[in-house]
Amino acid sequence: MTEAAEERRADRAYVTLQDVARDAGVSLATASRVLNGTSQVRADLRERVLASAGRLSYTPNAHAQALAGSSSTSVGVICHDVSDPYFAGVARGVMSAAAEHGMLVMLASTFRDPAREIEYVAMLRAQRARAILLIGSGFEDRGWERSMAAELDPYQRTGGRVAVLSRHRSLKVDAVLPQNREGAAALARALLDLGHRDFGVLTGPLALTTVSDRLGGFTDALADAGVRIPPEHVVEAAFTRDGGYAAATELLRRPTRPTCVFAVTDVMAIGALAAFRDNGVAVPDDVSLAGFDDIPIVRDLTPPLTTVALPLNEMGERVMGLAMREPSPRRSRIERVAGEVVLRASTAPPR
Amino acid sequence: MTEAAEERRADRAYVTLQDVARDAGVSLATASRVLNGTSQVRADLRERVLASAGRLSYTPNAHAQALAGSSSTSVGVICHDVSDPYFAGVARGVMSAAAEHGMLVMLASTFRDPAREIEYVAMLRAQRARAILLIGSGFEDRGWERSMAAELDPYQRTGGRVAVLSRHRSLKVDAVLPQNREGAAALARALLDLGHRDFGVLTGPLALTTVSDRLGGFTDALADAGVRIPPEHVVEAAFTRDGGYAAATELLRRPTRPTCVFAVTDVMAIGALAAFRDNGVAVPDDVSLAGFDDIPIVRDLTPPLTTVALPLNEMGERVMGLAMREPSPRRSRIERVAGEVVLRASTAPPR
DNA sequence: GCGCGTTCAGAAAGCGCTTTCTGAGGTACC
């Protein structure tokens, strides 16, 4: 490296491709071609460029690359709350898949605020994220759907990939779909088999597709067996541990008590379990309890929770995989993921 | 908007600042100034620019902004594993603080691979992240420390901010430090007060500063009371639920059994609790068990876990806050976070 | 031996912004 070059480098702080090219005695174009393997370059020149890049420990400026080549090496992921074990599990899968593709993950938590979700999509668009992954169910709300589509359509038209986990009613994008209806139905049948006829449900906000699918699948399967859940045994609450606690507490206040309670997520079931304990209601002796998702911790509860197991990590990997795969020319791809009923000690035949 | 402009827009796909300027009939510079509030612009021009930007739903290209102004609106966060409740809790705090600053978070999981950690720092440098946050303890390893410093030093010299959570021996950066030693010592004293004299410890890899601090604090406090932990009652295992399970199982195989076991993290304690249950060892009747961190779930275990509570969310917010605050001219800032001993039903006086 | 087609390095034109520099127009003061 010449002294002048050294000096420039010092006060410019970053090593640029220009520096590498100068050091190797080639043009900018050649240096770029070597480092990207874009096209054939004479062996000796290639060697020199590689050597210089190594010696100067050159790191390309991702922004410049993105701007010039419209490439970008980051994907955006939008979820409701990373600290919810469900999303944490999925995020883990997404990140390990991203690592394999050499991608960086920009993760945003909406804290369940639909407006913020749309805001984040805009930010990710501004960042020219290679793909945007929507983790967590959509809202069944016309206005929201329209705004979301308004952000997503132009994004996709300009080459952005979009993939979602969970059903989004009106978004025509690649999707990984946990079989919420079927899983909940299978769970219902398993609980019927245990002898229960008297059910309660702790549910989250019905505007979430995940909630309505699980609730629908559960009640439909019961209906097929001629069993109906009285409206006063369905309690809606926040989609959290504390929501589950509140809902279960509320359920206990109702005049009659079911023999078996289904919480639409494990997280809510955890809260419900605590509420039952605090109220001296034994699980499963006084009431059976089942959840959905099979987040890791529920094995370790007392009693371990009956639930519908979803392969969270794998789901994350698959959404990421969908987004990285060459987009299908016309129609969106759907990958269904089955849930498996896992009977544990929190459910037992009714007394 | 003129027809020609409309046409350009259509095939360029993105609305650029140029489009906005043309639409508003002002220069590029003026449009930029209005949108950034950089300097005074005559009211009527400002109005026009704002109107055009709104009408065209202009979104600035973050890459172009970063390249031109060396700004960047993203921060990088490196943790070991998002699906670990400890990191998930911290990440949640980081993200809510980031949202307040209008920042996007790029989250990377190293899966505890030191090499990958350094690789991610390089990627985040390439992305010109405004700041890099290292969540999770450093490795006490000369080579690793050197490589990390080699990445971090030039990054900081060029204006990058770095902040860490947990102790990193030789990194001179802003830090949020959970008081691991003090917390573990306080826990030890609380357990001594319960009457225990016979302790066991389930520990993670000793090369992690967090582990050695907690272990050190615990044993030192015991030593002050004249109590010593026999080496065969200290079992090392992976820093996970299953590691805790394995370590507890191993501990039960040793010839003698302590009356009280300290797992250096709640996650390991959860595994230990399961192992004890599976081996017919009652907690706290046969053995008391304590953890560290107070991740949300431990309240809901049976029995609820005694632990040292750390404000995970707040820690995340503070680390982000440090990174956003104007860097201190010379020395690095340290914010200490105290842990609070929370006695729950998993500990009781020895029989 | 000359024209033609290849191959591959270099020059240069952007990508979409920010910011400095330039200069026009207005105000204040002598």
Next chain:
DNA sequence: GGTACCTCAGAAAGCGCTTTCTGAACGCGC
């Protein structure tokens, strides 16, 4: 009324890359 000064809009120069275009050098066939 003219000079000096200030304010603020526009022109233009990058930021660090990728990629097209240009052209030199070479090999081939007739």
